[in-house]
Amino acid sequence: MAIYFHEEDLPEGALGEGSIAVDTETMGLITHRDRLCVVQLSDGSGNEHLVRFGPNSSYDAPNLKAVLGDPNRLKLFHYARFDLAAIEHYLGVTAAPVFCTKIASKLTRTYTDRHGLKMLVEELLGESLSKVQQSSDWGGPVLNDAQRDYAASDVRFLHRLQAELVKRLEREGRMEIAQACFDFLPTRARLDLAGWPDRDIFSHE
Template identity: 80%
Template sequence: MAVYFHEEDLPEGVLADGPVAVDTETMGLVTPRDRLCLVQISDGKGDEHLVRFANGSAYDAPNLKAVLADPDRIKIYHFARFDLAAIEHYLGVEAGPVFCTKIASKMTRTYTDRHGLKNLVEELLGESISKQQQSSDWGADEINEAQRDYAASDVRFLHRLRDVLIVRLEREGRLELAQACYDFLPTRARLDLAGWADKDIFSHEG
């Protein structure tokens, strides 16, 4: 098990076939304003890869883009809505098809309102992760070891969480409904980017 750090692109051929876990780190929560600094990706075999983009990056990254845009690879996220928007805005690709562990959690763990990644890892996998570096400066010239470990942990558990949550979705008869939500997420992300992040266009209000 290792964490690999790369500048500007993912080396070719470092990921096994199959689903990949994906996460992003940005300078803030306003996607067009707060630049994409890091993309984390893992094939679930034990290693995590961190791709860092420096200030002024052209976001070329052909190898990373090829993986993210591959229609035959499921991309596993926790809160896919945000990551999809950041990836599309800065890398110019739709990073689907999607499985979102936060949506799956909300559709199966209806006995709680605690759907953060830390909560899921603790309850469903019996492990713990630290969120201490969540609000750190991802645009710094150097990404320190604590930041790297935090970033890697955001994709380290997603394959295992997906396996558990699929069983729960099947148990509750909500697998197809969840899939329909995942399929809509790229559009939801584009609505966010287009200015409808805080407006429920499906609501009767207004």
Template identity: 80%
Template sequence: MAVHFHEEDLPEGVLQGTAALAVDTETMGLITHRDRLCVVQISDGTGDEHLVRFSPGSEYEAPNLTALLADTSRTKLYHYARFDLAAISYYLGVMAAPVFCTKIASKLVRTYTDRHGLKNLTDELLGESISKQQQSSDWGGPVLNDAQRDYAASDVRFLHRLRDELKTRLEREGRMHIAQACFDFLPTRAELDIAGWAEHDIFNHS
């Protein structure tokens, strides 16, 4: 298992195949239009994680990465896909779907708890411990330290295994069809966020 670091794009030929891709992003904050995309993490579940860093002033021209993200034949695994889809769409210009979101899946089947963070899931479902210490660090600096790189890689390291466990539970509880409908809607939800409806529920009566 290794963490591979790249500037501005993936090397040609990396992560080719048909396997689902675990994807995550690191940004300067939580407001997509204001807080630039700094890092995209991606893995096909075979043991290696790839981190693509974008510098300040980046043109976000990453043809190898965007080709993978835009490939509709490969499911993209996320934890809180709504945010990552919006960031990738806004900065890289592609909608990285189809989607499986482990946070939504968790909320549909782990109704015995209100703790649906990635750390909670890996602890309970996989018996693995991850650190969230670097979650709020400066991802836009000139250098990503080893702790930041390991944190970023850990955000995609377990998503394939979590997907498998959560899918089993969704099927067991008869909620896979509801989950799939939610996953299918997420690209539209991300588009609504980008367009200005992030804080307004258009399905609400008022």
């Protein structure tokens, strides 16, 4: 297993074929204000790739955009709604089709309200995941080893989690509704970017 660090773009051919796990690190939680700093990717082979963008980046990353925008590659996220908005806003790419492990967890693990990545990894895979660096300064001039390992760990387990959650969705007869949710996620992210982050437009209000 290795972590590969890249500046401003993903090298061509860095990832194998098939689905890819994706995550992002930003300066904060307000997409328009808090710039995209890192995009993490894994093809499930055991290696992770981190693409870092500087404060004056043009986000001209043709190889990364090609991978994220490939309609034939499933993108695995945990809480895809946030990452999709950041990717669309800064990179101009709709990263679909999508599988979101957080949504899948909420549809299957109805016995709990704990759907964070750390909990999923511990319960479903029996692995430990540190979240110490979650609130790091991702925009600094150097990412230390702890930050790099944290960022990589956010995509390290997503392929295995997806496989387990698909089994549970099928077992509970909820695969169809889950897929409908996944298909809607890019639109949900666009609604966030357009100014409807908190209001339920389907409600009677």
